[in-house]
Amino acid sequence: MSFTSTFFIFLFLPIAVLLYWVLDDRFKNAFLLAVSMLFYASCNVKMLPLLIVSMAVNYVFGLILGKVRKKRIVSLIFCILMLAFNFSLLFYFKYYIFTVTQINYVFNANLIIPEIALPLGISFYTFRTVSYCLDVMWGGTESQKSPIVFALYVSFFPHILSGPIARYNDFNNQLKDKKFCITTCADGIKRIIIGIFKKVVFANTIGIIVDRIVQMPNENRTVLLAWIGAVGYMLQLYYDFSGYTDIAIGVGKMFGIETAENFDHPYASTTITEYWSRWHITLGTWLRDYIYTPVFRAFSSKENSSIHVADIAALFLTWLFAGIWHGAAWHYVVYGLFYFLFIVIERTLEFQAKKRRKRLKIKKKPRTVGQIIALHFYCLIVVLFGTLLFRVDSLPAYVGYLRSMFSGQIVSELSFFILKDVWLMFFFAGYFSMPIVPFIRKKVNAIKNVFLYHTSQVMIIVCYVLIFIVDISAMLNTSYNPFLYFDF
């Protein structure tokens, strides 16, 4: 069942929300768990047992780690077992085929390549279970005694397929003393409306063109088409994933559960470091807390070790992990290392500049408009080439695509036709990827005049109604409706 299907929006969701708030508090969590299981089964019923096994085993690990966390060696052993279990599952379902293929290629072996379907959301729910167990071991939280609450944390249906990667503490605290709040519910509805718009109007419409361009043979792709495809994919990916996240957050709100934000206008960034603090934020914080920080601590605690070197080593492992997490292919590894490279360059330059300022005893100057524009351009270009690594099927395909961006026929009739088709959509998609809406919202909220305030609120409601009508019209028409992050 897709979030952007009329069945979900007009049948499944309202009925689930209604029953949830009508039910007695004692049954709310169990009901929500049942709804989550039903939702997951409606997406892929065959993989439901795997999810249940993962939840059951991690529940037990959580209990054990909670009990033995003060015993260093024992807790370490159980932690290793827990990691081994979770990452074995992830490895088998996500990386086994890739590994066998590589062994066959390198050693000229003839190992049988099995057919293994990727369970929906496995990367996301594995991260949730691992973070919970680590939090329990490190004393960040108490282990959850209720299997229902734990299972609900892992499988909460708005988050299970593509995140956001919620933290256990944040989630668990919201399950207590739940009271229906009409404002939160309305915020949820508004968020869903915006999310669907992002997904079905921007992402899907642009995605159709991008798919066509990327799937073309390299020799048929003109320079103009290649650039349209690259820019289009950048926009598609953002609107696809942020649209999904908006719906997930909105649905969570309707059940009274606030979820961490995943995007903060990443394309408004001026550095790659800033970009990654605005893009897929919950993944970034997960990697920071569970990979970067422990590795950094381990390296920096060594005698005579430089903090900068420890930082780079931790960054390297973090980005290698991030790349591999996204998929079982070399281009994903390169994707991680690509961003690592730029972040290291930025950090080194910043480190040197800081040292220089300290030596000369001068303060950091604010950036000029020209500098901001140049940095913004730099960031967008780097992200464009980085994002493209996400879209292609392999490294040779990436090289082929890059070649068509810089060489060969520059334009053709088809490229002009496609340009005419997408220019307005690109313009609006680009415009709304900047922090325009928060700016308007801030201005509206600052209105003191009562009449103007009410007029603006009514206008906002009218806008939401119109957007919702457009959403429904696009949901009914669209046959092309992939969620890109379901593949990860």
Added chain:
Amino acid sequence: MLNKTKRIYSIIICCLYIIVCSFSLCYENTLKNVIGNFLFAPEDAPDLDVHFSEISDWHKGTFPYRQTFLDIYGLNMKLFDKRVIGDFSFFRDDYGYIYVTDPYPECDMPEFVESMNGIQQNLYDDQVLLYVAYPNRTDFFDYKSSPEVRISGDASRAALDALKGTSIECMDMEDLFYVNSFGLNRENINFKTDGHKTTETELWIASSVADVLRSKGICFYDEENTLDYSSYDVSSYEFLGNSGRNVGRYYVGTDTFNIYKPRFNTNITLSIPDSDILSTGSFEQTVLNGYEDNPHDIYTYWVTDYGHFGSPCYYYINNLAPDNAAKVLFICDSSAMRAFSYLTLSCKKVTVLDPRCFGDVPYISNELDSEHYDAVIVIGLDTLMYNAMR
């Protein structure tokens, strides 16, 4: 104060959502049907995920005011100046004409040429095989198809190119357009919202085919009258074609579809082989019967309803008026439905075969064995028709 007003606006939003959901649940017993389909699913029902997917599709297909929403979708696409619609299924040119992109494999032209040669070998010397190529819609405008975007209908021109150099007689309507086009111009030869040709174009094709066949010595009945525009009463209807329906009435607007009803007396029999289906009466009663049910609903009104009497694939139309006129076998797709329908009025018998319906059955040779036709006409726009020729 601020919290109170925020609450009021929140209540309005929630109420609006509840109203829309309630309406969609109650509309045509949606909830009852879903519960019926889901809870009381048959034992051999597919897996839960497949079942959900089917119900979801069903809900999408029966959504209240679906067509109005599709109109809004088209309007939205128009505002974004979008030319590519759906999963590259349709696109619009600068003149507001919608094209269908061909979802099928490329035409197997050598196979088609072989089939045509095979048909010709089956014919006697007094029988004529004629291939008719439609004027290409895309050539009229700036955009030409490329290997990445094949346009449905281009197969007709490709087939003409493939037949050049063979002994098969071809008739290129594009060439004829410059010589004698019955007053047709680039705008009224095609619909904006439909891949089929206008009725005027098909009458022109029928008349042109009759001219060519007559020059080969084949007799027709009163063709100067039966294939003349002025011998018909014209009824016009607003029409949204097969490509326009996906984007609604506001995307490029609607077309006008003209039905030509003969002023002269007609007596026709339409029958379907191997079945009891038989219809006898005037041209309106037998051939135009598809237009009697819903002539005014632009969303259900098809231009291909001509001759839709039970089967669109295989039927005989006998004209009872002439005693000694041509018998013609049409191997065609829906694009020629009106052309052969009008040609019937000058013929003794017209048989229609749509190759897409027969699989590997040697239907053409069977038909040629069972009846001595004066002419075999091959005409069509759909790639599948060319690939299915046997």
